[in-house]
Amino acid sequence: MRALVLAAGEGQRLRPLTLRMPKPMVPVGGRPVLEHLIALLRVHGITDIAINLHYQPQAIRDCFGDGERFGVAITYSHEERLLGSAGAARKLDGFLTETFVCLYGDVLTNVDLTALVARHRETGAAATVGLYEVEDPSRCGIVELEKSDRVTRFVEKPAPGTITGNLANSGILVLEPSVLAEIPPNEPYDFGFDLFPKLLDHGVPIFGARLDGYILDIGSLERLEQAEADYQAGRFRSALGVAGTAAASGGPC
Numbered sequence: 001m002r003a004l005v006l007a008a009g010e011g012q013r014l015r016p017l018t019l020r021m022p023k024p025m026v027p028v029g030g031r032p033v034l035e036h037l038i039a040l041l042r043v044h045g046i047t048d049i050a051i052n053l054h055y056q057p058q059a060i061r062d063c064f065g066d067g068e069r070f071g072v073a074i075t076y077s078h079e080e081r082l083l084g085s086a087g088a089a090r091k092l093d094g095f096l097t098e099t100f101v102c103l104y105g106d107v108l109t110n111v112d113l114t115a116l117v118a119r120h121r122e123t124g125a126a127a128t129v130g131l132y133e134v135e136d137p138s139r140c141g142i143v144e145l146e147k148s149d150r151v152t153r154f155v156e157k158p159a160p161g162t163i164t165g166n167l168a169n170s171g172i173l174v175l176e177p178s179v180l181a182e183i184p185p186n187e188p189y190d191f192g193f194d195l196f197p198k199l200l201d202h203g204v205p206i207f208g209a210r211l212d213g214y215i216l217d218i219g220s221l222e223r224l225e226q227a228e229a230d231y232q233a234g235r236f237r238s239a240l241g242v243a244g245t246a247a248a249s250g251g252p253c
Contacts, residue, residue, distance in 0.1 A: 001045070001046050001048070001098065001099065001100065001101070001117070002046070002048045002049070002050065002095065002096060002098060002100045002101075003041050003046045003048070003049045003050070003100055003101040003102070003103065004049075004050045004051075004052070004088070004089055004092060004096060004100060004101070004102045004103070005024075005034065005037055005038070005041075005049060005050070005051045005052075005102075005103045005105050006052055006085055006088055006102065006103070006104050006105050006171075007022065007023075007024040007034060007051050007052060007053060007060060007105035008022075008052045008053055008054035008055060008079055008082055008083075008088065008105075009022070009023045009024075009054075009055065009082075009105070009106060010022070010023065010054075010055040011023030011026070011055075011106065011219065013219055013220045013221070014026060014218075014219065014220065014221060014224065017221070017224075018055075020056075021056060021059050022053075022055045022056045022057070022059055022060060023055075023105065023106050023219070024037075024060070024105035024106060025059055025060060025063065026218065026224060028108060028218070028224070028227045028228055028231050028236075028238075029228070029231040029232075029238060029240075031238075031240060032063065033105065033106065033108055033218060034051075034060065034063075034064070034105055035063075035064075035070070035240065036108060036110075036238045036239065036240060037103050037105065037107075037108075037109075038064070038067070038070050038072055039070070039238065039239040039240045039242070040103075040109065040110060040111075040113065040238075040239040041072065041101070041103070041113070042070070042071050042072055042239070043239045043242050044112075044113040044114045044117075045114070046101060046113065047071065047072040047073060048072070048073050048075075049067065049072050049073065049074050049075070050074075050075045050076070050077060050092050050095050050096070051064075051074055051075070051076055051077070051105075052076075052077045052078075052079055052083075052088040052091070052092070053076055053077065053078045053079065054078070054079045054080075054081075054082055057076075057078055060076075061076065075092075075095055077091055077092050077095075079091070081188075082188060083186070083187070083188050083189065084188040084189045084190040084191075084194075085102075085104070085189075085190050085191045085192075086183045086189040086190055086191045086194060086195040087183065087184075087186075087187060087188050087189040087190075089102065089175070089180060089183065090180050090183035090184070090185055090189065091185070091186070093177070093180045093181075096175075096177050096180065097177050098177060099117070099120070099121070099174065099175070099176055099177070100174070100175055100177070101113060101116075101117065101172075101173070101174055101175075102172075102173040102174075102175060102191075103171065103172055103173075104171030104172070104217075106171075106217060106218055106219050107170065107171040107172065107215065107216070107217050107218070108214070108215075108216045108217075108218050108227050108236065109170070109172060109213060109214055109215045109216070110213050110214050110236065110237055110238060110239060111130065111170075111172060111211045111212065111213035111214070111215065112211075112212065112213060113172075116128065116130055116172065116174055116209055116211065117174055119207075119209045120174040120207070120209070123149075123150075123205070123207045124205065125174075125176075125205050125206060125207040126175070126176045126178060126179050126199065126204045126205055126206060127173065127174070127175050127176065127179055127196065127199065127204075127206045127207075128173065128174040128175075128206070128207050128208070128209050129143055129151065129169050129170075129173055129196075129206065129207070129208050129209070130169075130170040130171075130172035130173065130174075130208075130209055130211045130215075131143055131167040131168065131169065131170060131208045131209060131210050131211060132167070132168060132170050132210070132211050132215045133166050133167060133168070134166050134167075134168040135166070142154070142155045142165060142166070142167065142168055142169075143165075143167050143168070143169055143208050144165055144167075145165075145167065145208045148207075149207050149208050149209065149210075150205060150206070150207055150208075151196070151200065151206040151207060151208050152200070153200070154169075154192055154196045154197055154200070167208065167210070169191075169192055170211055170215050171217070172211065172215070173191070179195065179199065179204070182195060182198055182199060182202075182204075183195060214230070214235065214236045214237070216230070216236070
């Protein structure tokens with residue numbers, strides 16, 4: 001099985017840290033967030049990984065190389081201009097030729113990817129969106145579900161009072177390669193804003209899956225501080241700590 005990690009973002013809300021490194025390279029527990037994600041994929045047997053690049057791409061290449069030191073194989077996709085989450089996947093349609101996992105590179109997590117993929121296959125979905133509960137729905141992409149957990153609506157950062165529910169898109173997805181044909185090539189295109197509403201309009205089955213485990217978007221300095229505190233307190237247990245993983249013994253970049 002293959003994976004795509006979205007790592008092209010600049011991370012303006014993480015300045016001044018991101019003046020000298022791309023957002024997925026900011027450290028938690030002394031290791032880049034991207035390293036935690038690669039370790040998580042490897043623990044779940046996903047070792048063929050694509051990473052899209054744009055802002056300060058060499059920092060990621062220099063750290064992870066071809067991935068061998070971390071027990072994975074890495075394919076890089078450089079974007080001259082940002083293509084958005086779905087546009088990045090479309091650019092890699094020659095690589096993403098089977099069911100694949102997509103992780104947003106600014107989401108620190110240790111969720112059970114094996115269980116998420118199993119749920120995806122059980123429902124026969126074209127796309128499965130990992131969900132978690134949030135206190136403030138207005139800052140997230142909110143997902144509404146039927147009782148069967150089939151998605152009925154996506155609303156990106158809804159205004160207060162315009163939506164019921166607090167299940168948010170975690171940035172952890174399982175997708176079939178067939179959805180890539182719905183994405184225009186070489187154009188900025190987003191999963192939540194563009195692709196998923198289009199698929200719903202066409203009657204394509206998208207399901208939501210409620211996730212257990214740690215999930216935190218580290219897109220601001222305050223949330224990065226929270227992630228570090230959670231790591232130090234043991235509230236976030238990284239896959240880097242799992243015995244036997246190559247990443248755990250690879251040493252920091």
